[in-house]
Amino acid sequence: xxxxxxxxxxxxxxxxxxxxxxxxxxxxLNTNGTALASGAPMPLRFGTWFWGCGMNPSRWNxxxxxxxxxxTPELKPIEAIRAxxxxxxxxxxxxxxxxxxxxSSGNLxxxxxxxxxxxxxxxxxxxxxxxxxAIGGTxxxxxxxxTASGNPRHSYSRRSTSIVNPSEGSPVAxxxxxxxxxxxxxxxxxxxxxxxxxxxxxxxxxxxDDRARLAAxxxxxxxxxxxxxxxxxxxxxxQLELQLQKPPPAEACVMPKKTVDGPVGQDIEVSTANHKxxxxxxxxxxxxxxxxxxxxxxxxxxxxxTKAGTDKTHHTLTHEELADPQLxxxxxxxxxxxxxxxxxxxxxxxLAAVKEADGTLLDNCLVLAHSDTSFxxxxxxxxxxxxxxxxxxxxxxxxxxxxxxxxxxxxxxLTLQQVMGLPIDRWGMGAMQTAKPVSEILV
Amino acid sequence: MSRLLASCRVxxxxxxxxxxxxxxxxxxxxxxxxxxVQRLTEKQYRQITADVFGDDIRVVGRFEPVVRKDGLIAxxxxxxxxxxxxxxxxxxxxxNIVAQLFEEGRRDRTVAxxxxxxxxxxDACAGLVLAKYGRLLFRRPLSPDELKARVAxxxxxxxxxxDFYHGLALALATELEMPEFLFRIDSxxxxxxxxxxxxLDAYSKASRLSFLLWNTAPDDELLTAAEKGDxxxxxxxxxxxxxxxxxxxxxxxxxxxxxxxxxxxGFETLAxxxxxxxxxxxxxxxDAQEQTLRTITDLLVARQGDYRDLFTTxxxxxxxxxxxxxxxxxxxxxxxxxxxxxxxxxxxxxxxQVSFTALYAHPGQSSPTLRGKAVREIFLCQKVPxxxxxxxxxxxxxxxxxxxxxxxxxxxxxxxxxxxxxxxxIMDPIxxxxxxxxxxxxxxxxxxxTAIDTSGELDGVHFANAKDLGxxxxxxxAAASCLVDTLYKYAGGQAPAxxxxxxxxxxxxxxxxxxxxxxxxxxxxxxxxxxxxxAEPGKASGISSATLRLEDQR
Numbered sequence: 001x002x003x004x005x006x007x008x009x010x011x012x013x014x015x016x017x018x019x020x021x022x023x024x025x026x027x028x029l030n031t032n033g034t035a036l037a038s039g040a041p042m043p044l045r046f047g048t049w050f051w052g053c054g055m056n057p058s059r060w061n062x063x064x065x066x067x068x069x070x071x072t073p074e075l076k077p078i079e080a081i082r083a084x085x086x087x088x089x090x091x092x093x094x095x096x097x098x099x100x101x102x103x104s105s106g107n108l109x110x111x112x113x114x115x116x117x118x119x120x121x122x123x124x125x126x127x128x129x130x131x132x133x134a135i136g137g138t139x140x141x142x143x144x145x146x147t148a149s150g151n152p153r154h155s156y157s158r159r160s161t162s163i164v165n166p167s168e169g170s171p172v173a174x175x176x177x178x179x180x181x182x183x184x185x186x187x188x189x190x191x192x193x194x195x196x197x198x199x200x201x202x203x204x205x206x207x208x209d210d211r212a213r214l215a216a217x218x219x220x221x222x223x224x225x226x227x228x229x230x231x232x233x234x235x236x237x238x239q240l241e242l243q244l245q246k247p248p249p250a251e252a253c254v255m256p257k258k259t260v261d262g263p264v265g266q267d268i269e270v271s272t273a274n275h276k277x278x279x280x281x282x283x284x285x286x287x288x289x290x291x292x293x294x295x296x297x298x299x300x301x302x303x304x305x306t307k308a309g310t311d312k313t314h315h316t317l318t319h320e321e322l323a324d325p326q327l328x329x330x331x332x333x334x335x336x337x338x339x340x341x342x343x344x345x346x347x348x349x350x351l352a353a354v355k356e357a358d359g360t361l362l363d364n365c366l367v368l369a370h371s372d373t374s375f376x377x378x379x380x381x382x383x384x385x386x387x388x389x390x391x392x393x394x395x396x397x398x399x400x401x402x403x404x405x406x407x408x409x410x411x412x413x414l415t416l417q418q419v420m421g422l423p424i425d426r427w428g429m430g431a432m433q434t435a436k437p438v439s440e441i442l443v
Numbered sequence: 444m445s446r447l448l449a450s451c452r453v454x455x456x457x458x459x460x461x462x463x464x465x466x467x468x469x470x471x472x473x474x475x476x477x478x479x480v481q482r483l484t485e486k487q488y489r490q491i492t493a494d495v496f497g498d499d500i501r502v503v504g505r506f507e508p509v510v511r512k513d514g515l516i517a518x519x520x521x522x523x524x525x526x527x528x529x530x531x532x533x534x535x536x537x538x539n540i541v542a543q544l545f546e547e548g549r550r551d552r553t554v555a556x557x558x559x560x561x562x563x564x565x566d567a568c569a570g571l572v573l574a575k576y577g578r579l580l581f582r583r584p585l586s587p588d589e590l591k592a593r594v595a596x597x598x599x600x601x602x603x604x605x606d607f608y609h610g611l612a613l614a615l616a617t618e619l620e621m622p623e624f625l626f627r628i629d630s631x632x633x634x635x636x637x638x639x640x641x642x643l644d645a646y647s648k649a650s651r652l653s654f655l656l657w658n659t660a661p662d663d664e665l666l667t668a669a670e671k672g673d674x675x676x677x678x679x680x681x682x683x684x685x686x687x688x689x690x691x692x693x694x695x696x697x698x699x700x701x702x703x704x705x706x707x708x709g710f711e712t713l714a715x716x717x718x719x720x721x722x723x724x725x726x727x728x729x730d731a732q733e734q735t736l737r738t739i740t741d742l743l744v745a746r747q748g749d750y751r752d753l754f755t756t757x758x759x760x761x762x763x764x765x766x767x768x769x770x771x772x773x774x775x776x777x778x779x780x781x782x783x784x785x786x787x788x789x790x791x792x793x794x795x796q797v798s799f800t801a802l803y804a805h806p807g808q809s810s811p812t813l814r815g816k817a818v819r820e821i822f823l824c825q826k827v828p829x830x831x832x833x834x835x836x837x838x839x840x841x842x843x844x845x846x847x848x849x850x851x852x853x854x855x856x857x858x859x860x861x862x863x864x865x866x867x868x869i870m871d872p873i874x875x876x877x878x879x880x881x882x883x884x885x886x887x888x889x890x891x892x893t894a895i896d897t898s899g900e901l902d903g904v905h906f907a908n909a910k911d912l913g914x915x916x917x918x919x920x921a922a923a924s925c926l927v928d929t930l931y932k933y934a935g936g937q938a939p940a941x942x943x944x945x946x947x948x949x950x951x952x953x954x955x956x957x958x959x960x961x962x963x964x965x966x967x968x969x970x971x972x973x974x975x976x977x978a979e980p981g982k983a984s985g986i987s988s989a990t991l992r993l994e995d996q997r
Contacts, residue, residue: 100832119829142527151712153508162522166508166529173505177531199603203613204534206596207620210589214622217630222480225524229622232530239531265714266806304806309718311807311882379832 042357042364043139044393045286046131046420047294048111049347049369050156051340052103052303053318053376055385056329061089062401065440069401074334077341078387081348083399084362086441088386091404091412095381096430103302103315106381107156107372113410113428115381122158124429127368127413129159131420132293140239143293144285146174148275148343149300150264157295163228167297171259171277178285179255186247186289193244201240207233252356253288256281266313268305268339271298275343279350287354287361298343301372305336318376333376344369348389365390368416386412388441395419395443402440408432415441468952471945475641475976478629479936481520484509486699490659492540492619495579496553500543504536509708513938514820515929516703521936525625537619545612554611561608564601569611570594576615581623582653582660583646584670593618627654631977641977645669648975649683655934656687656965658699677970684969688962694740697961701739704821704929707732709802715883716807722768723801723883730764731797731884737779738793749959750926754792754822754913757784768797768885789879789886792913794818797884804882811850811874818873822916824925827870831862848891851875872899876912923959927951930961934968946973 055074062069069087071079078085093109101119109115111126125133128143136142143165147154150169157165168174184191208230215223259277263270275298282294299305303314312320314336321330347367354361367389374383386409391398396419404411410428415437417424426435483491485506492502507529510519525533544553554572558565573593577585585593593614601610618624627650634642643651646661649669653661661669665683673679687693702708710732715723737760742748748756761782766773769790774780784790793799794814803813819825847853854871858864878895881887889895897908904915916922927950931939939947950967957963968974 102830102832105832145528149712152505153712155508162510162512162519163524163526164508164510165526166505168505168528195603199600199613202603203596203600203617204620206592207617209592210621210623214628218480218628219477222478225480225522226622226626228524228526229530229625232525232527233620235527236530236534267714267717306714306716306806308716311716311719311805313806316805 042393043289043292044135044395044420045292045294045365046128046135046416047296047365047367048128048156049344049367050107050295050297050299050301051344051369051371052299052301052305053314053333053337054371054373054380055337055375056334057374057380057383059329059334060385061383061403062087065401065403067399074337074341077338077345078348081345081352081389084348084352084389086388086396086398087401088388088412088438089401089403090383090406091386091409092383092406093381093409094431096432100379100381102379103372106374106379106384107301107370109381109432110370110384110386110409110413111156113413113432114430115432120161122161125159126157127416128157128293128295129165131417131422134422135420136291136293137238138242139289139291140242141285141291142235143295144168144174144178144282144291145295145297146278146282147297147300148271148278149266149297149304150274151300154297154300155295156297156301159228162225165295167295169264169274169278170261171274171281172261174278174281175256175259178281178288178290182243183255183288183290184243184247185255186250186253191246197240197243201237201244204233204237204240247289250287250289252354252361254284255288256284266299266304266306268307268314268336271305272339272343272346276346276350279347283350283354283361286351286365287356296347298340298347303336303340305339307332307336315376330377344387351390359391362389363391364393366392366396366416366419368412382406384409388412388416392419396441397443398441400441402438404438407436408434410434411436411438468949470971470973471949473943473946473973473976474940475973475978476935476937476940478631478977479521479627480629481517481627481936482507482523482525483625483627484516484520486702487654487658487660488625490695491580494659494662495576496540496544500540502536503539504532506532511706511708513932514704514824515932516708517933517936518938530620533620533625537616540619541612541616544615545608550608554608558607562605563607564598564610565607566594566598568607569597569601569614572611573597573614573618577618578666579660579663580618581621582627582650582666584666629977634976636972643975643977645672645674648674651934651975652684652687652969655969656684656696657690657692658696659692681970684966687969688966693962694744696965697740697744698736700930700933701736702732703933705735705798706802706817706821707798710798713802714806715801719807720881720883722885726764727768727797727883728801730762731801733779734760734762734765735793735796735798738796741781743961747960747962750961750964751917751922751959754794754917754922755910757786757788757791758782759784759790759796765797768883770886789909791910792917794877794913794916795880795884795909800877800880800884801882804884807882809850809878809880809882811854811878812867812870813874814877815870815872815874818916819869822925823919823921824928825869825921827866830866848893849895850878850890851896873901873912875899876906876909879909923954924951926961927954927964930964930968934974940978943973 060072060074062072064070093106093115095105095115098115098117101116104120105115108122112122112124114124116123132143143157145155145157145165145167147167147169152166152169155164155167211230214226218226262273264274285291305314314333317330317333321333323329324331348362351362351365352360356364369387371385374380374385408428410432411434414427414434417427418437426433428434489502492500507526509516510523512519512522556568556571558568570590574585574590577593596617597611597614600613601607604610629647630644631641632644634640646669649661649665653659653665668674668679668683674683710728713728739753742753742756743750759782760779761771761773762779763773763776771782803817804810816827819827847856854867858867876897876899879886879897899906901912901915902919906912906915953967954964
């Protein structure tokens with residue numbers, strides 16, 4: 001059914017040649033692979049990757065800093081990809097006298113630069129939203145949110161408490177959204193604006209006709225909510241507008257094969273498999289320039305991951321499991337932590353396997369991975385584990401360990417925003433405000 | 444004997460006097476509540492499109508995740524908005540619905556008029572169609588300007604595509620995407636009965652009634668009543684309220700309310716460990732909700748029973764999916780049959796049903812704490828504070844420790860920690876009474892080979908087991924007042940004003956006087972004046988915007 005409709009649409013749009021992808025020749029690129037020879041830079045992407053329930057600081061944090069740090073027991077899963085990753089330890093979320101709202105203060109502290117005054121309340125937008133506002137306007141999707149758990153509520157991409165960008169957890173739904181009938185192959189030989197899209201765009205613009213009259217009717221709070229609705233309408237209009245322009249070629253873009261949904265759930269094997277499927281599709285969404293900003297939730301804040309046949313979730317284990325006296329840590333809870341890091345290694349490897357220019361897709365990304373706590377048993381928000389991946393088009397170094405030694409974690413967020421080109425010189429609120437980027441990673 | 448008789452006579456006289464006075468004590472004045480802007484829920488969207496276009500229309504798409512605020516999704520809709528990806532979905536759903544409406548063979552039902560030419564615009568016919576559906580979707584007639592704008596969209600699109608129907612379809616799709624459809628935007632007007640005060644206008648009133656009682660948009664008759672001004676007269680309002688209450692569709696309204704109150708959306712993502720609970724699956728989850736909703740509507744609507752009996756009723760409904768979990772033989776191969784637990788059965792009331800015990804449990808074990816918290820918050824409206832961040836659970840949570848074989852033993856040890864004791868003392872005794880029901884609600888007498896002790900205490904009332912707990916909640920005054928509070932929040936999308944204590948007390952008294960019957964409570968609320976009162980933060984601007992709206996309509 002879909003195929004038929006696509007064929008018809010393509011037929012209408014101008015013939016059969018449209019389906020053949022043209023590889024971008026290397027001679028069209030500059031020497032370091034970060035820009036086209038014409039001077040137009042390769043697109044730079046930003047993403048986040050989240051896992052719940054942290055780690056054991058004494059087994060996770062490396063001692064030495066710089067490139068020659070030792071791989072600690074809990075960093076074992078990233079050994080093979082260490083060249084792509086920078087480990088940031090001992091950067092703190094400062095609560096500024098507010099309560100430690102379990103599994104929410106740490107996560108929101110890192111993402112918004114401010115510890116929340118109430119559990120799960122976003123007073124400020126998350127960092128991905130700030131970055132998407134700055135760079136997300138030129139792609140079909142401002143940002144894409146994904147969750148391995150399949151639960152759309154597992155999303156930490158938020159403009160405010162009530163404006164949460166829902167996560168997609170089904171590979172089929174994600175595929176259809178990205179590569180369904182509305183997808184325009186950037187490497188298609190010829191391009192003709194689709195008259196149906198022209199019509200849709202002009203019809204859609206009429207939805208906002210009565211915006212001013214409506215705004216006059218409601219109070220300030222509701223006006224802001226309606227504004228958000230109209231912004232969403234506008235964004236769809238922009239999506240349609242972009243579909244009417246010939247997209248810039250994307251060398252690495254290969255339309256992925258149609259996928260099938262596997263089982264969905266919090267069982268770690270199920271989540272791990274779903275995560276790989278979704279990441280593969282995300283890599284192509286990025287390579288095909290469908291978005292520049294993405295968010296992946298591997299497990300939720302207060303990880304509800306389970307292991308078949310055991311009665312406790314990852315989260316419950318972090319609180320209830322006794323530390324093994326010989327090992328001096330909680331073996332089952334720690335096992336979930338290791339599996340989470342393996343999934344992160346999968347994620348990085350999948351992006352690094354896509355060749356783009358003379359580097360990889362990952363080289364033109366900057367990905368922030370972090371958790372909601374360091375030691376989950378006590379909900380510790382000091383030294384929450386953070387990793388960065390990707391060289392941001394040559395703007396940052398990778399393969400390092402940087403220790404924050406109690407400095408506010410907002411230094412990381414500030415650095416990321418500056419690398420992504422946001423014109424800011426400080427970030428964070430109260431005790432977390434900082435003007436000091438993590439210069440060790442800057443090129 | 445004679446004394447008893449005498450007091451009976453007095454009671455009868457009082458009852459007579461009350462009935463002569465009409466509805467008992469007069470309704471106290473209220474300050475009114477701010478206007479609301481509520482986003483439609485998924486269920487409402489689906490129901491409205493089925494009502495307006497036919498229930499064979501498929502709605503395919505993902506809805507925005509719900510926002511739960513102050514315990515209810517209904518309150519969350521008053522804070523929710525539409526995100527970019529959410530709008531993308533609404534756009535695709537709208538186009539998909541309209542495509543079905545304009546399919547060959549269906550089109551003539553959608554479009555009652557015939558254009559003179561199919562390849563050119565026809566404003567008259569487009570206007571008829573867009574006005575008809577627009578009124579049902581926006582829950583009010585379109586203003587002349589609004590209609591003109593929609594017709595213009597159809598005109599231009601028909602022109603551009605050379606197809607009347609295609610242009611009309613695109614214009615109709617916009618009605619399904621506009622904020623006037625996706626949000627319930629309340630409007631106010633000045634209240635002639637209380638000069639200087641504001642009230643909801645007739646259409647907003649109609650919407651509020653219809654969403655409360657049927658969980659869908661007003662039907663044609665209710666909109667017509669609003670149009671004629673009937674809803675502003677006591678008689679006219681009564682006629683409509685009684686019509687809605689008498690309809691079989693009331694059941695949908697009651698179901699929607701309890702689905703929200705009981706947080707059944709949690710089932711969407713509820714997972715149980717397949718090795719520990721091989722009997723649990725998606726069908727069990729769906730049927731467990733259905734079982735509870737059937738119990739509720741049977742008692743409250745069909746039998747016009749006392750709300751508090753939900754906590755003690757032995758009457759339930761069974762199907763072959765749930766029978767094995769309850770160890771109950773089920774006769775019909777398909778569908779549901781009423782079932783009554785024996786007098787001595789440990790099960791009675793909602794709290795012993797799978798929909799409660801499975802939802803408030805961990806994937807691989809029961810949870811007295813989650814269950815106790817849910818009872819306090821959902822049924823007694825008592826907020827349990829969040830746990831402190833730095834808690835040591837390990838000492839008491841070792842299930843292999845021979846001293847702590849049951850959850851009671853483990854939690855008792857946990858409660859020795861003074862920081863934890865305060866809250867656990869109010870949650871655990873309730874939850875421990877339900878420990879006979881495991882993580883999916885199946886009965887067990889023992890945990891780890893040790894008999895389960897289900898005794899405890901709720902606000903001074905001692906109980907021996909789950910059944911007694913149900914009775915204690917039944918008798919607890921907080922249960923009825925919590926229902927009134929929750930229903931008020933659900934109906935208006937916000938909590939009652941702090942200054943409206945007298946009014947809330949009046950509502951509670953009416954509920955009690957009517958035998959704690961929920962349909963009667965709905966009727967009291969729907970016929971009250973306070974339910975439609977409007978207070979705006981900046982009252983002056985409220986009046987001017989409402990006046991504007993009135994002028995628009997003239």
